[in-house]
Amino acid sequence: MNSIGENCNELKKQYDSCFLTWFSEKFLKGETNDEMCAPFFKVYQQCVKKAIQEHHIDLKVIEQDHLGTENENKVPPKS
């Protein structure tokens, strides 16, 4: 899948590939240390955050927590 920043596609691909390996072979098996892909994540992040700014999207709005906070929508009572 493409990145929002065209120039981030290659970095995203490298990171995604590392992450998927880590997720399947480490994380799902109980190994929670995520150092393995950190270098890939760092460079990809720098690229994508710049691209997000270029698209005039407020990074703070993306970073805001909703799930598991009072911002999360509630299921209405069964009627």
Place this chain on the structure above:
Amino acid sequence: MVKYFENSTVFHFSWEQVAQGFWKRYPNPHSNHVLSEDTVIREVRENKLYTKRLLTKTNRVPKWGERFVSSRTVKIVEESVVDPKEKVLVTYTRNIGYVRVMSVVEKVIYRVSEENRNWTVAHRSAWIDSQVFGFGRPIQAFGLERFRKNCQKMVNGFNYVLSGMFPNISHGDSTALQPPQSKKEALKDAAKKATDLAKSKAGPIYASCQPNQT
């Protein structure tokens, strides 16, 4: 005026397979509307994986909405938490921008099926809201239609990806939890539901996801 919808779908794949497939859902033949996908935040806290992704999708605006929304793409934030110990994956998506015109929030909880430990149940909730005065009914109708379509796309697309990733096991099509019905019945059913929906003022609406419908 918030409308709430919910349903459940069974995937004939294990929870671990679904959790892995979740990250590879796009692209698939049912996701032409998804333009980009980026991981913005990711961290492990208390043995759970927290992720925030930014998705951009094409924005199909209903006729009545065109005067409020000029953007041709919609930006969506997807938060997720993976708990590998409890085997729960929760996703929560919301659009950013134009939230007063229409806000669509979807939460999906993927758990191991109680019926079959090798299957996964996805329970989906959706909230559709608009603060545009006087557009309650079109928003309800649009919301229900959108919910059904998205649900169908999610199920078909996700199954496509999962079958590609885990091809060696024979899987039937994933089934919605509703009994099978003929197309005619389904249409009649859909019409009735739309009528009921228009009548109902509050409370959850159990909207079936119909993967066999076009």
